[in-house]
Amino acid sequence: MxxxxxxxxxxxxxxxxxxxxxxxxxxxxxxxxxxxxxxxxxxxxxxxxxYPLFEQNWRLFAPDPDSFNRKILARTAHTDSQGSVQVTAWFDLAAVDHSAVDHNAFPSHTSQNLLRRAWTSYVETHGGSDTARSERAVMLQTYLRNIAADRVAAHNDGRAFDFIQLRVVTLPVAAPGTTAGDHPPAPTEDRLLPWWKVTSHGK
Known part of the structure; x- marks a missing residue:
């Protein structure tokens, strides 16, 4: 049987x-x-x-590499038992991905594209506004928020947080053979997103 x-x-x-x-x-x-x-x-x-996990496009045959460098930063907030709000310093999510890719002969797709594609998809559906006006926009906003929250939770030593905020700094790519020296390129955009409520993370 x-x-x-x-x-x-x-x-x-x-x-x-x-x-x-x-x-x-x-x-x-x-x-x-x-x-x-x-x-x-x-x-x-x-x-x-x-969307968003099985998105298909033709960029394999007609690559469209980024013409900008983006720093995607996150900070979190937590309200303690006495009602005091604690806000963390900015944490560079993109830098973590870059460090995982640099000098790695076989970098993972997650490190290379997950956060970057989540952000570009967010911009495609929201434009310059942070108000979701369609079901897909809501889904991609949630997708970006969850990726950021999981990345922060993996690097904050278990500290609790209930809200997360993203800041995206867009910088031009330097011309070949040039160095920034003492004058780094000025950001072409410095976008601060609203605070988003997340499922409680940490202890």
Missing amino acids: RVRAVEAGLRTAVALCLVTTLVHVVLVFLHVAPSNPVSKRYSSQVNGWV
Whole structure:
């Protein structure tokens, strides 16, 4: 009986994997295919499945490298039992990614692109405003917030926080062969995002 139960469970698991794979392939195909009646009719379901984890684009064939350097910084706030609000110093999230990539022959996709793509997707859906005006904008705002909160939590020695704020400083890429010296390039944008409530982290 146990053998039959195990076999039945395995068959069910395999069937679920096959169905999930088929659904994934179909939805991704509808996402990347030219607009058609089917993709238009089920656009909300397709976008809900694809974004933000399975986003597809053609940059593999037509790369569009960043023309700016971005420092993505975060700070957190926590209200203690006496009602006092404690705010941390700024923590450079992008610097952590850069250190993981530098001198690494096989850097992870997470270190190279996760935070960067989360920010560019946020800008694409929000523009110059930090107000989410669509379901996708809300989803990408949550995605960026969660990435930042998890990154901070991994480097703050377990200190508790309930709110997080991001600051993004955009700097021009220096021309080849030039050095900043004592005059680093002036930021082209210094954007301060609002405080976001997060699930309590830390002790």
